[in-house]
Amino acid sequence: MTAGSHYQDRMTEAADWVVRLQADDLSDVDALAFDAWLQADADNAAAYDAALSVSREFQANARAVRQGLRERRPPRTLVLRGRYGAFGALAAAALVAAVVVPAMLPATSTTAYATATGEHRTVSLADGSKIDLNAGTQLSVTLGRHQRQVALAEGQAVFDVTHDAGRPFLITAGDRTVRVVGTQFDVRRRAGHLSVTVTRGTVEVLPTGGAQGQAFRLHPGQRLEHQEGVQGAQVMAAAPEQALGWRAGRLVYRDQPLSVVVADLNAQFAKPIRVADPALAATPVSGVFIVDSEDAVVRRLALLVSAHTIPSGDGVTLLRSETPKR
Secondary structure, eight states: OOOHHHHHHHHHHHHHHHHHHTTTTTTHHHHHHHHHHHHHOOHHHHHHHHHHHHHEEEEEEEEHHHHHHHHOOOSSOOOOOSTTTHHHHHHHHHHHHHHSOOGGSSSOOOEEOOOOTTTEEEOOOTTSSSEEEOOOOOEEEEEEEEEEEEEEEEEEEEEEEEOTTTEHHHHHHETTEHHHHHHHHEEETTEEEEEEEEESOOOEEEEEEESOOOOEOOOOOOOOOETOOSSSSSOOOOOHHHHHHHGGGGEEEEEEHHHHHHHHHHOOSSEEEOOOOOHHHHOEEEEEOOOSSSHHHHHHHHHHTTTEEEEEEEEEEEEEEEOOEE
């Protein structure tokens, strides 16, 4: 097999994967097969990126292309034969899209959203996507021609992203970026700790800019935990109710450090909860908290971690309870 034909076969496979991954009925088997294809050859990832770039360019400019084709009569008909034809058609379409009346496309817009302590908010975006913001959340949304971008400064949100192969949905949270085409997932960023939980579809979590670390592909029922500034990350199982329970007033935890629970509660209530003891802050917590009155929630939390509370400024501090001496 010549180098040219090998390249053409690789690009054809990449174009096929672009189409398959955009299907609404994408299965876990398809996702695993795609992972295997990427790992089979180091050049496959570059081929996929090239094919995806062509597809995005065409999709982003599809309206302008149609208008341009109606107004312009092509000098000759281009006939593409063989398996390479699908990718060649995409490339030709992208070339037309890049030069036909780009000024007709809408301008990029950025909108900032924020929720106060104890406030929840649902935002519907112009592309049909929906964001449920938890309390104490700050983020901005930029809907561009080629991609949709969210910058999560602090807080937690559930993203229900409308499928748009031409404009991937990117969420930047600290030193990581979450990339998706269309799915539902929860992103939490508080005090430099990031978690991403997928309930539907597939997302990628990648290092941002010059940050170190590997890329992860998450499927439904998986959660990634990452501490900003640290290279590693952990991927574990996570039930959907654990990720989405806060929308119904339930905070669900499974072996989460007390510090994570306290950070979430501090976004819900006006009186801050503090944990001065690092060992107590690292204590794993498993349970369901109904977000009703702060005093009741703090009392249940203290019992769960064998702690007691004392007034501290405008809030309370959790202290480890001493074991009674015999």
